Amino acid sequence: MVKTVIGEETHLTSIEHRLGQTPISSQVGLVIGNLSANSDRAFVFDLVPTPLNDAGEPASWIVESKEDKKKGGSKSKSNAAPVLAIDKEWAAEHARQVSRMLVGGMKVVGVYIWANETLFKNSTLVLCQTVKGVADAAPIREIVWDERLLIHISYSPRRWTCKNCSLSSNITSSSLRPCDFKMGRVLSSLQKFKCVYNFDIRFLIFRQSVSKTFAGIVHDIISSHAEELKKAKALIDGKLVNVDEQYISDGVHEVEFLIPFTQHTSLQAYSENEVVGILVFSGLICSYAYSNSKEPISQALADIKGDIISSLHSRLDAICDEADGQMDSVADGSGESVNDVSTQLPVPQLQLQLLRERCSLSFPRRVFVPWLAGTYICDYIQPSETLEVLKDHCVELMSMEAPTDTSMILEPEGESITLSSNSFWETLIPLIPELKTSSSNDRSDDKGSVSERQLDKSSNVSIIAALLVLILSILVGVMLFVFRT
Incomplete structure (x- = not known):
């Protein structure tokens, strides 16, 4: 179980500052990092927001709780406890696409949420379900890790907290367990x-x-x-x-x-x-x-x-x-x-x-795009595509600026x-046409193969006859030579 999570201080601090300057009341996204298989620590490199869906709507929004609506219509909306609603399928699809762009040592290790304390406490179940969907869409094949991280960035009051979310089939509000979160220098090491x-x-x-x-x-x-x-x-x-x-x-x-x-x-x-x-x-x-x-x-x-x-x-x-x-x-x-x-x-x-x-x-061939602190992420280019498709993928999926200079993009895989x-x-045996078998089941091909076999047999008989004549002539020559001497 992960007990300590270390985040990249320089990059995560800038993300927090950027979120504080926006008027949005909630945001959900992916946590990119790595898990230490030899210790109980995890590392966080970046937080990638889930983009707008096909209808142009955000992946998270605030709604009134269903419990308060059932208590009667006389209750005012101001007394209703707000909760978060998350498009879990869209967040999972985003995780699936982003996981393709990550290289070794970089994984989708969880979900982050930008919300106040009240929203976070009232939305525990939907957050755990979102983490479970992201983990299923972007599995980690190298190790057996039945947990993922849930990072909460609170703006009222302003602070960071991190919890472990269990991936058991029966997800409840008790699936979250706290762990220590601290900032440090991660990418430079x-x-x-x-x-x-x-x-x-x-x-x-x-x-x-x-x-x-x-x-x-x-x-x-x-x-x-x-x-x-x-x-x-x-x-x-x-x-x-x-x-x-x-x-x-x-x-x-x-x-x-x-x-x-x-x-x-x-x-x-x-x-x-x-x-x-x-x-x-x-x-x-x-x-x-x-x-x-x-x-x-x-x-x-x-x-x-x-x-x-x-x-x-x-x-x-x-x-x-x-x-x-x-x-x-x-x-x-x-x-x-x-x-x-x-x-x-x-x-x-x-x-x-x-x-x-x-x-x-x-x-598709693999190309590498500069990312954070001298690291690279990757993308895949179909034979019919050009490097222009990288711009859309970098902006939409990774929320980063695409490189304007194509010379910065590495293309080490010359052939697909x-x-x-x-x-x-x-x-x-590709060089012997007689041994190639046809995959067709037509009777005409069967007749052709039979005739070819008959020709092969006749040619083999002629070769054997020639060899016998040659051997016989050699024996006759040897015998004549012996008799003369």
Whole structure:
């Protein structure tokens, strides 16, 4: 359980001053920070307000309590206790989008609320429900943490308080427990780590798994590779180091992972009836992670590994979101029937048994945007997009000014990550056309393959006959030579 929370003093103080200058009576948003897995401390880097929803309305507002309304209409509104109302679904969606833009060592660790003491005390239940929805939308995969932070910035009286909110299924007002909150220098003490990770994953497609969607199988591949990456050894700045010690030095530290060959590769043989194809998942991932200087190296390596896997999940989610948008536009714009729409399903939603031809899918590439105190956050650019989309994402999701100079944006991933599906033999032996099998079930293709096999047999017979003639002629020559001598 987190007992002490340390916030970045310089940045959080400016946020408090900015909120005090606005006439708003309430504001809800996300807490960006990190949790120390080796202690009972948490760190807060930034507070990001939840933007206006699609209707242009704020995510939180003040209403009269339902209890007072039920007591009778004779009671005046001045005696009614006000409570906070929060658009919990919109806050959760904001958390989901922001979590994609965070790198290793940075997480959505909770929710903050700007309100007076009375509003906060009267709205405990709705605040706990909001924290639970945010935690479900932006899970932390690297560690098991069944709590999130709830930071209250009170303007009457002016003070900061922090509480732990339990994520149990039965949320009540007693789910909150107090913890110490203090200001300090957090961002300046972070250690910076960078990893350029190349991967090439070959995943067999079994006949019993063809009922899954393309995106579902890719999700399984990422989860399987995460288990393999957890056990990988690492080099930091080209050296083997003790992961239980601290690593304090200036600059960005280069990390390289060493994954044992065939560590999780099955050596079992499969028949042609069991394996129907293969997925080739390859590319390059650039990862950044920020770790507190008092943390051991093992924490930084865990953050890097978690960031690599989270980046793959985020790219897959972005592709699926784009596919859902395409389906919505087709259904709304053309008015086609369900059967017609299903024939135009994007690749991520297709089942593998519907993929009759070779399929290739390009993942978004990752770019890095300057954030606070020399740190970076990230965003994902589709192959058809430009860096202009970063401006809207930075302003709307992170409430920050987008960089006007594009040279400040890092683009280390020159080529996008690709995923291709193919038949097993086409991928295994691509240079021998006779061994390529067709995925079509047409009878005409079957007849063509039979005729090709007959030609192959006749050519093999002629080769064998030529070899026999050559051997026989050599034997006759040797015998004549022996007789003459």
